[in-house]
Amino acid sequence: MTDTTTTPLADNNDALDPLGDADEGLAKNRAKVGSARPSSLLYTYGPGAIMDLPNFSVMPAGLDDWEPIWKRREVVPTILEPRLLNVVRLHLGPQVDALRPFPWQPKKGSMSTEGSDLGLPARVFPQWFRCTGCDYLGPLPRFTYTNTHPFRPDVAQFTHKPCPGRGGRGRREGSPAVPAQHLLTCTNGHLDEFPYTLWVHRGQKCPNAENPDLKMRDANVGKSVGSTIICQSCNATRGMAEAQGAKGRLKLPQTCRGRHPHLGAFFPGCRAQPALIMMGASNLWFPSTQSIIVMPRSDAEQKEALADHLRVELGIDQIRQFADQIAVIRALAGARNIDVAGLTDADIAAAIADVIAPPESEADREERRANWDPIELLIPEWRYLQKPTLFPEQQNNTGLMVTEMQRGPDLHPRIHRVVGVNRMKKVNAVLGFTRLDEMDRVNDVASRLVELTRNGKPSWVPATEDRGEGIFLQLDLDAVGQWERHIESTPLWNSHVEAHRRNFTRRFSETAAAVNPDTRLPGPRYWLVHTLSHILIREMAMYSGYGAASLTERIYAWREEPGREAAAGLLICTTASDSDGTLGGLVALSEPVKLQSIVLAALRRAARCSSDPVCAQRTPSDPEDFLHGAACHTCAFASETSCEKANRFLDRRFLLDLPTAKGPVVPGFFGSTHGL
Template identity: 60%
Template sequence: MSDEERFVYDGAHVVDPLGDLEEEGEKSAKHNRAKVGSARPSSLLYTYGPGAIMDLPQFTIMPTGLDEWDRIWRRRGPTPPRIHAPRLRDVVRMTLRSPDVQLCPYPWQPKKHSRSPEGNDLGVPSRVFPQWLRCTGCDMLGLLSQFDYRNTHPYRTDLAVFEHAKCTGRAGSGTRKATRRTAIPARYLLACPDGHLDEFPYDLWVHRGQPCAKAELPALKMADRLAGKGASAVIQCASCDMRRPMNEAQGEAGKAKLPQCRGRHPHLDAFEPKGCPNATRLMLVGASNLWFPATYSIIVMPDSPEEKASDLADRVRTALGDKLAKYRDNLDLVRDLLGMGHVDVTELPDHDLELLLQAASVSPDTPAEQEQKLRDWDPVDLLVPEWQHLVRPIVGNRAEEPKSGLTLATRELGPGLRPEITRVLAVERLRKVNALVGFTRIDDMDRVGDLPRRLAPLTRTSRPAWTVATEDRGEGIFLQLDENAVAAWEKRVLDTDVWHSHEEAHRRNFERRFSETAEQVNHKTRLKPPRYWLVHTFAHILIREFALTCGYSAASLSERLYAWPAEGREPSAGLLICTTASDSDGTLGGLVQLSEPSRLQPVVTNALRKAARCSSDPICAMRTPQDPEDFLHGAACHCCVMASETSCERANRFLDRRFLIDLPGSGLGFFRPHG
């Protein structure tokens, strides 16, 4: 299917807020300023990305797809700036099935002070969504065009508001003098599991699928006296006096009364060309399962010679484009063209340049090869280079790599440190790159059976040229566990009743969640091995203890886990606890200081001691999933082990304190009693 055929789209409705602002300026109008709010880069990646709904003080908006972002970047040049992370870029290209995808930042530039003009030509384009609003004064329910928009203060975006210009109040409220009242979003939406989202059809709902008998454009009201009580509103038609409560759309009985999905992607202003066969579900504007980002991230390590050569070949291919095949034999002309494209090959001799051009000319994978590569790819492949670099011996006691931003320092193992920990590194500086490849609704990506159709696209084109990424800089502590001890412990755990219970719970969970793919996939391939449960639980208790002493909150600390057995690759058992910031030059060093032997030893000791007790014991300590239960944790709860969503890479799954230490009735602890 060609790019033009991918979606049904009306190009007359483009979102170009800065272009609109310029048109208003030409008309000497001052009532429609473009900026309506701001957000941190991390929140725009993980909470309010394209297709999500962002709450502003007076209304809600939805960031558009990346097609509209191109118009913003083109104000600065033909191509947006790029973030250098070849290892992550290649995975994103494979996932999006587009060989030319680049990683680009958000269209944003910091200001010297609040009123300086830097970055005024940049921003994230958004549209108001939902576009059904309700007047807070008279309960009138109407479309966006029925309300006035006011946004005249250049430095007070919180004053941007939609208003009902001639509100006379509710019946029986006293004075009926017309006045201006704020309008707020009507909070009901329709969603489907394949990532589509649509406005709730209030006019059809109240008239039970038929047009109003009294008016072509009926006057609707939303009577809502119990704010925050779910579907408590009643939709009324003032033209024909029909009424219908929204609670009829709730529950299993309500699903049959909702319309079929239209296949709408409001962030793209487009529809699926063949519609959507799914039934819809009622959803609230602020629902936590409205938008789940699908992201990949890496800790940037120094490039290997192979990675450097591959990246240079890719830059040559991108810079030359169609000219590569045409001028490949004219090396002098190629050097000039690459110089104009900011690719420096001046130091390369002709022979090496010929080899480089040969590598750049390799034909891309066929669609069948792309699909096979995607099926065979394991997310662990992103972690392997990081693990290999972190366990590599360091010449001296400190290694700094300016290009990647990675600075490592070895730490001695204190005499009181647990013997199961064999290596400690202070990660004084690190750079983490995160890329967005799409999003899902209702369930996050790793819970929807890996079905490609569940991943909602970020662009209307099937082969996007770029996707949004962020760079975080920070610090961390790396701990490596004794591989021999972990392997022996893992072999012992695999034959226990506790592990068999976890296996069966995972099977039940997999078959229920992955119903469409469970018959083709062995659930055990998706179950994390015991060493992962061990390292994961250890990381969580360390995050809790680090937060008490390092100066960062537990929610600002995150884990990166390296835990896989020797199955076709070098085994690993270690973890990196780090804190990063995307809107500053780095962090304060409080976490790195805890890697010093005199400080790390009491942190580890206290963390393991506290893990032995939970305020929910003995219930927590003895928790094991039994049929028909399908939860993916054992002796773990929010009182003892579980962490915030920003810290945990597995949404608090695959945790069990019994794998760390011996709890009453269990002798499965990896960390043995230590005198």
């Protein structure tokens, strides 16, 4: 189902700091105001993001505020996945001991009350509102909150009472208020209210009032851009258009106050310069997540999972107290429903030693994190899918069930293997988030990643378990290697490299200034596999019964390096937190006859675009800096929920022989369109 969101209520009319937390020290409203699926709370509306509700917006709070919610249960559920937990510890520290689901509990019946005391805490943000009846602009306590219907959280709203209206036509019952859209942010992830009072008075105080009333009036079309702020006490006016762009940034406060609304705290000392950002801007919140496909565990991983389970359920102090008494540990584990019946004393002793072992030094962890590559999470999955025999009956407690399929006689010879993933489980964990730039666009990741707790050292992080199905395709590795070496010497690839460099140097945010762009550009084989994945997603959506936005990709494409073999393959899957991800319509397409017709249709469709020849010959040249070639919304782009790179690094010319605007035709991996 969904995770409940609760929000605090400021219910007095006292004056307050217009940039402070309006709910500080006030009564809280614990009523339900909205709901969201776990996947949206993970990727779209996590802690620090702004979630639009029908009549106002809220920001999910940090993990400190989640603790009282889960403490309402005797047992806090956890997700045991050592491989993912180790990556979380690498980034956030060894104190992280668990992955927890969102605080939600299913109901046994429609009228049941199970889980009604659980939910995701949130704060009203932004906390400046504008009256829709009279244009009054003010802080949260100047408005009245109403949420009288227990089964209609969508009618909760703030109203301005009494509202004088425009032209003397007032409304005693009040007029609805909407959040003011302007905010301030910085490259360190801080977010603050826009200082409207200081702005309209150009950094000075109002000469006629200590806390003057303001109005925000939208500009008439054709006269000016943006809204205008008006002081009711001294009649000072100033347009919001002045705050936009590089010149407008110089007129804003030059010092960031270090505010994190999701934590309800300020962190002074930030030296970044604030910038104007709108409430609905796409670069307001970028989640930093890591995910894995759960696979059968090795013996070492089984022991690690046991150690994690003991650490969470029994606690380090209790384990250290009875470390030399295996029988006592067995009894304590049994009381906590930890199955240790089939384990030897040596296995339990090894898990205890793992729990009480001293953590690695901070210097060693920082060195490992600096050298860490996200591909390391994909390598075990790639290796598992390379096993020569995968039986249909192979099913285990991981929930993974795979079947090696026969290749159809007419399947393109450069598609080497096909594997049907009948069942799979994917675990996703949140590390934090960034603003203005995604994680792959920042240079000093440790400082740019916004913390989820006030002390910056969480003991757990939110995670989700998704179940689904999919199809894995592996390309001919030798053919991919030969093709890639040839592509790297072509003018088309050089154009993409130069465009990528320009894209980095022209970023509005300064977080990418010190990054070597060449280290962030995937190689040609990634472009190839990524483009193939997109055209297959578009084609499979017509036959699988799933919408195109429900299908996601997992790309395995990297060169051979010391310690890891080369990869060139893709997994198209659908996952959901409920049974919707396992309907069977996708894996059924892996049957030889169906798959070869789908691949053929996808390649033929990719050979033509209604925007050709413009699309087919699109090559970035100075000053252009787009990160794709022959690809557009008509032929190759996918929805944001499907693509792992936001529709970057796509070019149909890497798939097929298509004409180029400059230079000779680039050899497509699958050859000429006439041979299809």
